[in-house]
Amino acid sequence: MAEKKNPLGKFAPGDAPSYESVLQCMRCGFCLPTCPTFSLTGRERSSPRGRVALARAVHDGDLDFTRVLKEESFFCLDCRACTTACPSGVKAGEVMEVCRSQAHSHFPQGHIGQSFRKFILEKMLPSPDLLETSMLPTRLYQRLGIQWLVRNSSVLKLAPNWMEKAAGMLPKLEAPLRPQLAELTPARGEKRGRVGFFLGCIMTLMYPGVSRQTVRVLAHQGFDVVTPRQTKCCGAPHLNEGDRETARQMASFNLDLFMQQDVDYIVTDCAGCGASLKEYEELLEKREDHARLKQFRAKVRDINEFLFEVGLRSEGLKEIRATVTYHEPCHLCHAQQVSRQPRELIKAIPGVELREMNESSWCCGSAATWGLKFSEASQQVLDRKLQNVAETNAEHLVTANPGCHIQLAWGLKQAGMKQDVLHLMELLGQATPD
Amino acid sequence: MLSQSTIDQLIDKFGRNNVITEKEDLLTLGYDSTPGLMHLPDIAVYPTSTEQVQFAMEVARNEGLPIVTRGSGTGLSGGSVPVTGGMVLCLNRMNKILEIDEENLTATCEAGVVTLDLFNAVAKKGLFYPPDPGSQKISTLGGNVMENAGGLRGLKYGVTRDYVMALKCVLPDGSIIETGGKSVKDVAGYSFKDLLVGSEGTLGVITEVTVSLIPPPQAKKTMLAYFDTMPAAGNAVSKIIAAKIIPATLEIMDKATINCVEDYVSIGLPRQMAALLLIEVDGHPAVVEEEAAAVEKVMQEAGAAEFHIARDAEEAAGLAAARRTALSALARVSPTTLLEDATVPRSKLADTFAEIERLTEKFALKVGTFGHAGDGNIHPTVLCDERDDDEMQRAHAFYDELYEKVLAWGGTVSGEHGIGVAKREYLAKQIGPAGVAVMRRIKNSFDPQGILNPGKIITKEG
Numbered sequence: 001m002a003e004k005k006n007p008l009g010k011f012a013p014g015d016a017p018s019y020e021s022v023l024q025c026m027r028c029g030f031c032l033p034t035c036p037t038f039s040l041t042g043r044e045r046s047s048p049r050g051r052v053a054l055a056r057a058v059h060d061g062d063l064d065f066t067r068v069l070k071e072e073s074f075f076c077l078d079c080r081a082c083t084t085a086c087p088s089g090v091k092a093g094e095v096m097e098v099c100r101s102q103a104h105s106h107f108p109q110g111h112i113g114q115s116f117r118k119f120i121l122e123k124m125l126p127s128p129d130l131l132e133t134s135m136l137p138t139r140l141y142q143r144l145g146i147q148w149l150v151r152n153s154s155v156l157k158l159a160p161n162w163m164e165k166a167a168g169m170l171p172k173l174e175a176p177l178r179p180q181l182a183e184l185t186p187a188r189g190e191k192r193g194r195v196g197f198f199l200g201c202i203m204t205l206m207y208p209g210v211s212r213q214t215v216r217v218l219a220h221q222g223f224d225v226v227t228p229r230q231t232k233c234c235g236a237p238h239l240n241e242g243d244r245e246t247a248r249q250m251a252s253f254n255l256d257l258f259m260q261q262d263v264d265y266i267v268t269d270c271a272g273c274g275a276s277l278k279e280y281e282e283l284l285e286k287r288e289d290h291a292r293l294k295q296f297r298a299k300v301r302d303i304n305e306f307l308f309e310v311g312l313r314s315e316g317l318k319e320i321r322a323t324v325t326y327h328e329p330c331h332l333c334h335a336q337q338v339s340r341q342p343r344e345l346i347k348a349i350p351g352v353e354l355r356e357m358n359e360s361s362w363c364c365g366s367a368a369t370w371g372l373k374f375s376e377a378s379q380q381v382l383d384r385k386l387q388n389v390a391e392t393n394a395e396h397l398v399t400a401n402p403g404c405h406i407q408l409a410w411g412l413k414q415a416g417m418k419q420d421v422l423h424l425m426e427l428l429g430q431a432t433p434d
Numbered sequence: 435m436l437s438q439s440t441i442d443q444l445i446d447k448f449g450r451n452n453v454i455t456e457k458e459d460l461l462t463l464g465y466d467s468t469p470g471l472m473h474l475p476d477i478a479v480y481p482t483s484t485e486q487v488q489f490a491m492e493v494a495r496n497e498g499l500p501i502v503t504r505g506s507g508t509g510l511s512g513g514s515v516p517v518t519g520g521m522v523l524c525l526n527r528m529n530k531i532l533e534i535d536e537e538n539l540t541a542t543c544e545a546g547v548v549t550l551d552l553f554n555a556v557a558k559k560g561l562f563y564p565p566d567p568g569s570q571k572i573s574t575l576g577g578n579v580m581e582n583a584g585g586l587r588g589l590k591y592g593v594t595r596d597y598v599m600a601l602k603c604v605l606p607d608g609s610i611i612e613t614g615g616k617s618v619k620d621v622a623g624y625s626f627k628d629l630l631v632g633s634e635g636t637l638g639v640i641t642e643v644t645v646s647l648i649p650p651p652q653a654k655k656t657m658l659a660y661f662d663t664m665p666a667a668g669n670a671v672s673k674i675i676a677a678k679i680i681p682a683t684l685e686i687m688d689k690a691t692i693n694c695v696e697d698y699v700s701i702g703l704p705r706q707m708a709a710l711l712l713i714e715v716d717g718h719p720a721v722v723e724e725e726a727a728a729v730e731k732v733m734q735e736a737g738a739a740e741f742h743i744a745r746d747a748e749e750a751a752g753l754a755a756a757r758r759t760a761l762s763a764l765a766r767v768s769p770t771t772l773l774e775d776a777t778v779p780r781s782k783l784a785d786t787f788a789e790i791e792r793l794t795e796k797f798a799l800k801v802g803t804f805g806h807a808g809d810g811n812i813h814p815t816v817l818c819d820e821r822d823d824d825e826m827q828r829a830h831a832f833y834d835e836l837y838e839k840v841l842a843w844g845g846t847v848s849g850e851h852g853i854g855v856a857k858r859e860y861l862a863k864q865i866g867p868a869g870v871a872v873m874r875r876i877k878n879s880f881d882p883q884g885i886l887n888p889g890k891i892i893t894k895e896g
Contacts, residue, residue, distance in 0.1 A: 023820075026765040027467045029508045029572040033548075042480075042527060043459065044507070050462035053472075057461050068458040087698045087762035 009059035012105035015244045017095040022056040025049065025090045031082035036363045036381050037075055046075060048082035048092035055095050065099075065106045073099035077370055077381075078240065079363040080334035093335075100242030166372055169410040170206070177208035178229060185215050185225040192222035192310060196263035196299075198254075198277060200270035201233050202402040210402075213429030214269040214303055220432045221313055226261050234268075235283070236276040240368045248287065251280045255288060255296055266299045267306050269425050271401035272368070274302040275335035302332060304400055304424060308341035312348050317431040319351035324427065325394040325419075326354060327385065327408060328361040329401030342400055342424055349431045355392040359384070366407030382411045389419060400424045436477055440497060444479055447489055452527070454478040463522050466509040467569075468856055469770050470820055473515055475502065478522040484641040487523065487604050491639065494521045495606065500888050503635040505546060505574030510773060511854030513581055513634040517889045523639060525576050531555050532642070538616045540599055542644040545576025549583075552645075562650035564591035567850070568758045576640050582632035584850030586754060589808035590682040590716075591648075593850065595631045602642035603630055606881045616644065629876070634852050635887040637880040654682065654716035655726045656750035659738040660707040664688055664791065664803065667709035668783035670736035671807045674713075675780050677732050679725050683714035684808025685757050690817070691804040694763040699756045707739065711807065712757055714750065760804040761815065768800065768817040772829050775857075776840045777811040777849030789839050790814050796835075797828040811849030837863070853891045862893050 008016050031048035032038055038047035045054060051072050057063035076096040083091050178199055187194075195218060203211045218225045232254055235247030254277070258266050268274045277300045281293045301309065326343060333339040339361065346354045365371055365381030385408070389397055397412065397419045399405055409421040436455075444453045454460060455477055465472045476499060481487045494501045500520030507514055516522055528544035534556055535541070541556055541563065549570040553563050566585035567573055573583065579601070584593040600614035603626075613626035630637055661667040667686055674684065687695065687710045696703040704710065711733075715725040726743070733741050744750040765771045778786050787803070790812075794801045805812035814836065816829040837847055837860050847853075847860035862870050873892050880886075 020769065023769040024765065026469065026762060026771050027465055027507070028762040028765075029467065029506055029569065030759070030762055032506065032572050044462040045459050047462075053462050053465065054458055063458065063461065066458060068456065072458075087695075087759035088765035089698070 006061065009061045010064050011058055011102055012065070014105060015098050015101045017055050017059070017098045019059050021091065021095055022052050022059055024088055025052045025056070025092075026088055027053070028088070030087060031085050031090075031092065034081040034085040036077055036079060036081070036365070037377070040377055040380055045072060048076075048086075048090070051076060051096055052090060052092050055099060065102055067107075069099060070103040070107055072096070073103055073242075074370075074373065077330070077363050077365075077367040079330035079367060081330065081361065081363065084334045084337070084361070097239055097242070098244070100240075101244045102242075104242050161375060165375060169406050171406065171409065173206065174208050176204045177211050178204040178227075178231075180208075181212075181215065181227050183227055183229060185219050185227070187222045187224045188219050189222050189313075191224065193264045194224040194226065194262065195265045195267045195306070196258050196261045197225050197227040198234070198258070198266055198268040198270075198273055199227055199231055200268060200273040200402070202272075203270050207402050207405065207423065210405075210423040210426055211269055213423075213432075214425040217307075217425055217428050217432050218267065218303075221307065221310070226263055228257050228261060230257055232257075234270075234273040234276040236272045237368060239276065239283075244283070248283060251276075251283055252288065255280060255284065255293070258299075259292065259296060264299070265301050265306060266296070267301050267303050269303040269400070269423065271302060271329040271332035271336070272403055274300065275331040278336060302336055302338050302400070304332070304342040304345055305336070305338045307428075308344055312345060314348050314350070316433055317348075317350055318433055320349060320427070320431050321351045322396055323353045323355055323392075323394040324396040324398045324422070325357045325389060325392040326360060326424075327357070327364060327389070327397060327399040327404060329399055329404045330361075330363050330367070332400055333361045342398075345424060345428065346398060349428060352427070355394045357388040357392045359388050362388075364404050364407050364411075366403040368403060371407060378407075382407060386411050386415050386417065390417060395419065396427070397421050398424050398427055436497060436499075440493060441477070444477075444490070444493060448479055448481065448486060452480040452482070454480075460522075463504065463507070463524065464516055466504075466507040466512060466514045468510055468512040468515065468854065469772055471512045471515045471517075471855065473517050473519065475516040475522040476519050478524055480524045480527045482527050484602060484604065484610065487525075487639055487641050488608050488610070490521065490523055491604060491606065492608055495608075495883070495885060498885075500885050501606070501639070502887050503576070503580070503639050505577030506548070506569070506572045508569040508573045509577065509581055509854065510775070510851040511581075511848070511856040513852050513854040513887070513890060514577070515855065517855055520885075525639075525641070526574055528641065529574075534559055534561070534647075535616065536561070539647045540616050540644050541647055542600075542642060543575055544642055545574060545579075545640050547575045549573050549575060549578055556647050557650070560650070561647040563597065563645060563647055565594045565597060568761065570758075575643050575645070579631055579640055579643055580633060580635050581852040582850070584806065584809070584811065586683045586685060586757065586806065588806055588811070588850070589684050590680050595628070597645040597647075598627060598631050598643065599646050600644035601627050601630055601640050603638040603640050605638045606883060606886050611638070614644070632852065634854060634890050636877055636890050636892075637886065639886075651682070651716035653719040653722045654714055654750070655722050656683075656744035656753055657713045657715075657726065657729060657733075658740075658742045658744070658753070659711040659713065659733040660704050660740040661709040661711070661737070662707070662739050664709045664787035665784040666737055667711055668785075668787045668807065670711060670733060670738065671783050672781050673732050673736050674729060675808070677728060679715070679728055679732070681713050681725070681729065681808060682716045683712060683754070685712040685805070686710070686807035686812070687712070687757065687760060687804040688802060690767070690800070690802035691760050691764060694766050694802065695756050695760055697766060698759055698763045699752070701752050701756060703756070704740070712753055714754070757804075761813065764802045764815050764817060767802070768819055770818045770820040772816040772818060772833075773813050773851075774815070774833055774836070775811065775813060775848045775851040776836060776845060777809065778840055778843050778845035780808070780810040782843045782845070783807060783810060783812075785843070786812065786840070786845075789836060793832050793836055797832045799825070799828055799832055801832075806849070809849060810845070855889060858891065858893045861891065
């Protein structure tokens with residue numbers, strides 16, 4: 001068999017897409033109509049098929065890892081819609097995610113960008129009357145590993161007006177949930193099991209009210225909820241920006257932490273965290289025991305997936321007379337293939353009418369920091385989503401991921417639309433009796 | 435190498451975003467879905483009107499650049515691959531549906547309209563555009579016409595050619611011919627339209643297409659029959675045809691295909707069965723009932739291991755969608771999927787499946803077979819690894835030997851994918867030296883300088 005002279009082609013040593021992962025693409029193009037960036041630009045290189053072809057060309061030694069490749073790896077939303085659409089099992093989003101780490105090897109880092117740090121520390125000031133939150137910016141800064149982001153901000157290239165936009169998008173900050181939440185919240189009613197709750201950073205810091213409901217719902221559904229205080233970031237932001245090494249450190253820590261707990265399942269209410277936890281198996285492949293990774297993976301569930309799987313105890317749920325439509329977070333429907341379960345939960349709540357929107361699994365344009373890097377493109381992707389929301393004329397827009405939540409709430413407000421955004425657990429929380 | 439002034443001239447005319455010169459962009463416009471084919475063009479342009487197509491062709495002519503037309507790049511024989519470099523003319527930004535004429539039952543579109551978009555647009559008006567190639571969600575009408583694409587409904591409804599009423603075409607010298615029209619009958623002179631359909635961009639560049647539409651069937655019924663061997667399934671197909679039933683769809687998948695597709699769609703396809711037939715009859719409700727009953731009877735007589743009827747339209751649509759993914763799903767198994775497009779008279783189907791099995795064993799290959807059994811059009815697909823030279827040689831030997839048989843049985847080397855670069859040698863065998871010579875003369879009369887899609891269909895002279 002003809003072997004490649006250099007197993008990585010023109011990729012730099014370290015994390016690189018495997019040759020198999022790019023060879024798998026037979027270029028049928030089934031991904032093209034599902035890709036938001038291809039839809040925006042009509043440019044083949046900004047399509048999953050095109051991006052994989054570029055990665056392959058680097059592997060084959062036909063192309064250097066150029067500026068364009070760097071751009072494409074960050075322009076990809078990593079929404080994984082192409083993974084869902086690909087009959088051959090190609091994971092173009094993951095290939096691009098790995099290429100992001102290559103971007104850092106190939107393009108020397110510039111001066112320390114102060115703006116991001118400044119933003120986190122100065123603009124994200126919480127209400128002064130909440131003493132508890134005074135440490136919030138620092139905490140967020142530390143927890144998300146944003147130091148790293150700052151160091152690399154020249155590579156990341158945020159859009160010029162990103163700071164105003166980000167400031168405008170932030171929800172009203174309340175006291176973070178983590179310090180308030182007991183490590184053990186006991187089950188109510190007939191006990192059905194014991195779950196570890198993976199409380200994500202954005203959830204505790206920006207949506208404490210949502211995760212409070214998640215824990216309440218879990219307890220009401222008969223589960224002891226263990227929420228380890230030391231939980232670290234799941235690693236998604238680092239993977240997203242191409243820092244796979246820090247992501248691995250976080251992942252290893254969380255793996256140890258949760259494997260020490262005596263829990264049947266590990267549940268999260270953040271689709272981004274869930275997708276990331278489910279990928280620990282691949283991420284830590286070379287450094288952790290395989291059997292242990294498999295055990296961990298077998299326990300991880302998104303909250304919607306979990307409640308559907310164990311069966312929602314719907315007796316006693318309060319009636320909510322409301323019409324809702326559901327936006328599928330990419331990291332839930334595409335990265336985790338959880339699509340039917342949230343809908344079934346919504347339908348199980350007495351009084352709620354689910355109105356399906358068109359293109360419910362089309363990205364909202366948030367995609368972590370993508371919306372801050374590509375403001376204009378993000379707005380176009382968002383407008384398409386809002387149009388589909390408007391057509392349903394539902395009262396509430398339900399979703400299940402904080403990234404989408406921020407983007408959609410901001411978009412609806414900007415557009416002067418009547419809907420508010422609810423995490424599915426907030427809706428279910430409303431229906432859950434005290 | 436193109437001069438900067440030429441590039442600037444194109445940018446002036448087309449706008450910066452419609453002229454592509456960066457290597458990374460060009461790399462992604464140098465392939466279609468044909469395995470192993472990738473060639474870098476010198477430049478690519480996205481015209482948005484017929485007039486712009488003329489302009490681009492004039493520039494190419496002056497620069498001595500070959501012109502290769504491209505839609506969505508989903509072809510399976512290399513038709514849109516710029517094998518000798520040159521200018522790639524991307525028509526997928528010419529994607530307007532210009533007219534749906536309900537009085538004449540026609541639709542007129544620009545060449546870059548996506549097949550399924552046309553289907554949906556006419557369906558909204560209660561009309562039906564039947565040709566449905568596997569790639570209909572992505573493929574363009576212009577590409578369909580140039581490759582004369584088939585699809586799952588070919589058996590009853592025919593292929594793209596059967597629906598083309600008129601074409602607007604730019605010739606290499608810049609002149610425009612409009613051939614055909616909305617008249618149902620037209621025998622005025624040579625049928626350029628028919629010459630252009632399936633010409634793979636070697637004679638002219640189509641910028642507008644008028645297709646005929648029909649009323650959609652009122653009812654349909656989808657059935658599945660499982661068999662213990664592929665020849666048994668092939669025999670069952672011949673029996674349906676012999677029973678004078680013409681289903682809309684009569685598709686086959688072998689065990690390897692069933693399993694790959696099921697890996698992707700998880701809809702409960704029978705992993706243990708050697709063969710599956712997907713059969714759909716449509717038309718007037720009474721006729722549908724009658725034909726479905728007749729199909730069931732024939733299947734039982736032909737020894738089907740199991741027979742099922744789809745519960746509802748949703749399940750039926752799921753089955754058809756699953757079938758459409760067959761080729762791409764087979765690509766799960768191996769890095770390279772070499773696909774062929776052999777077509778035989780339907781009485782020879784069982785023999786063909788037996789021959790495929792014999793050759794698979796002889797050349798020690800892994801093969802997945804699926805296709806439009808009702809049309810006698812099958813896609814034996816070798817699942818291989820392009821890095822393994824020996825395996826690739828065996829794969830080509832497999833096809834050489836298979837095609838010898840197919841031609842001896844009166845079959846053809848391509849049912850619907852076209853010749854492109856992949857099958858020129860086979861075509862020469864099929865039509866002989868006299869056939870090749872005539873094709874060459876036709877090509878020369880349209881394109882005396884040989885700038886349109888050189889290297890396609892016809893083998894080089896001498």
